[in-house]
Amino acid sequence: MTTSAVVVTFNRLTMLKEVIAALQNSQTKVDHIIIVDNHSDQDTYEYLTGLGSQIEYMRLDENLGGAGGFNRGVRYFMEHTQDEFVWLMDDDTVPHPETLTNLLRFAHETPQFGFLASDVRWTDGHRAKMNNPAPKNRLHKIPENTTKNEELMNATFVSLLMARPVVAQIGLPITEFFIWGDDIEYTERAGRVAPGYFVADARVTHKMKSNVGSDILTDSLDRLPRYFYSYRNKVYYGAKRNFLGRLKSDARILYEFLKLCLKPGIQNRRQRIHVLVSGVQAGRHFKPVIESVEVMK
Known part of the structure; x- marks a missing residue:
């Protein structure tokens, strides 16, 4: 093997x-x-x-x-x-x-x-x-x-x-x-x-620096741009799931958006909302090519 x-x-x-x-x-x-x-x-x-x-x-x-x-x-x-x-x-x-x-x-x-x-x-x-x-x-x-x-x-x-x-x-x-x-x-x-x-x-x-998950609500500003890719990509692969899976994926994104809008004490709220919304909008038009590959004989 x-x-x-x-x-x-x-x-x-x-x-x-x-x-x-x-x-x-x-x-x-x-x-x-x-x-x-x-x-x-x-x-x-x-x-x-x-x-x-x-x-x-x-x-x-x-x-x-x-x-x-x-x-x-x-x-x-x-x-x-x-x-x-x-x-x-x-x-x-x-x-x-x-x-x-x-x-x-x-x-x-x-x-x-x-x-x-x-x-x-x-x-x-x-x-x-x-x-x-x-x-x-x-x-x-x-x-x-x-x-x-x-x-x-x-x-x-x-x-x-x-x-x-x-x-x-x-x-x-x-x-x-x-x-x-x-x-x-x-x-x-x-x-x-x-x-x-x-x-x-x-x-x-x-061996990450610290044992934390990713969270657009609390992550540092220098890491914020990568959340654009996170939400764009979530919209893409969420749409590939079955009906219930798509519904859950969309609901999760909506929940995170509402938390960004309504939860007290969020620093740089506007910037965070902008990144999430931009990512979601990009995801709706994101049509990447899946490359095939030949098996070596």
Whole structure:
């Protein structure tokens, strides 16, 4: 069961070194380590070129965001390797020695799957809030101490395993998403082919600065522009769901809009409302191309 790991990086060399070391020390061998560099600074370039044949290095001519990076990385996996599985992660995702072993064990036992998602923890051992698993039954919350594998609605690109035939069938992640939501859209696309699963014993550590989720009401002004992509992309992939799913997605956006308008104490309220409304309006006309890819024979 051969595997390519795809890591997308941008100017986080210290963490990237730790991720590469973790992949190299995996209990189950990683057959190809593909590093997609979103045009990082010279120190990252020099370090990665210095690794030689230890990795497959793709340096992009510009920063295409996480979405573009994963698009290029998955394409490279399909066109330049014959590995059976692709394992996707950010440059602050540190796999544990047994993570890949446990993902592949599940894949062997349940070969018909759209995607497999890890149990993503923050540095203190609690679940990473940015990567809370989204069970198919949205009324159910997967407890932190669970040992049970569960079917998911979607997942993030923070330790995500997919099989080559699924990628061949659904195509590539959408570059135009740039950031946020590209993984949700892609895993929901895969989930229409076969079920996606949360694999409880396949843990990774997500080394974010702090264990907080994204929230347009409270996030800092310097991060506010990225919420345009968040809402634009939500409108796009929400429209791909069934009737009830679309209704829930639209209701959630409306609820967040009303909170922005009515909740007391919101700083820079007008700016936040403008970003949300702009994103929603853009989403109604957003028609990105889904690229197909040939399977390497």
